[in-house]
Amino acid sequence: xxxxxxxxxxxxxxxxxxxxxxxxxxxxxxxxxxxxxxxxxxxxxxxxxxxxxxxxxxxxxxxxxxxxxxxxxxxx
Numbered sequence: 042x043x044x045x046x047x048x049x050x051x052x053x054x055x056x057x058x059x060x061x062x063x064x065x066x067x068x069x070x071x072x073x074x075x076x077x078x079x080x081x082x083x084x085x086x087x088x089x090x091x092x093x094x095x096x097x098x099x100x101x102x103x104x105x106x107x108x109x110x111x112x113x114x115x116x117x
Contacts, residue, residue, distance in 0.1 A: 042088075042092055046088070046089060046092055047104075047105065048108055049065070049089055050064075050065045050066040050089060050093055050096075050105055050108075051064060051065075051066045051105050053086075053089060055068060055086075056086060059072070060072060065089050065093050066093060066105050066109075068090075068093060070094075070097045070098070073090060073093055073094035073097055073098075074098070076091070077091075077094050077098075
């Protein structure tokens with residue numbers, strides 16, 4: 042996990058599928074669990090989905106709430 046991944050969970054939208062356009066942090070647990078069973082996609086999106094599934098599975102989703110109200114950090 043990269044430190045900026047938590048911020049990405051509350052800003053990055055699901056790029057495909059049934060929940061396309063929904064923030065990754067807002068994806069339902071059953072959908073995240075489906076990926077855990079069937080396999081996460083490759084690349085950044087898969088890494089973020091896997092992280093969100095772990096957070097959701099362990100009941101830690103509320104930890105993302107403060108990040109929802111923070112402006113994204115811009116890098117030079």
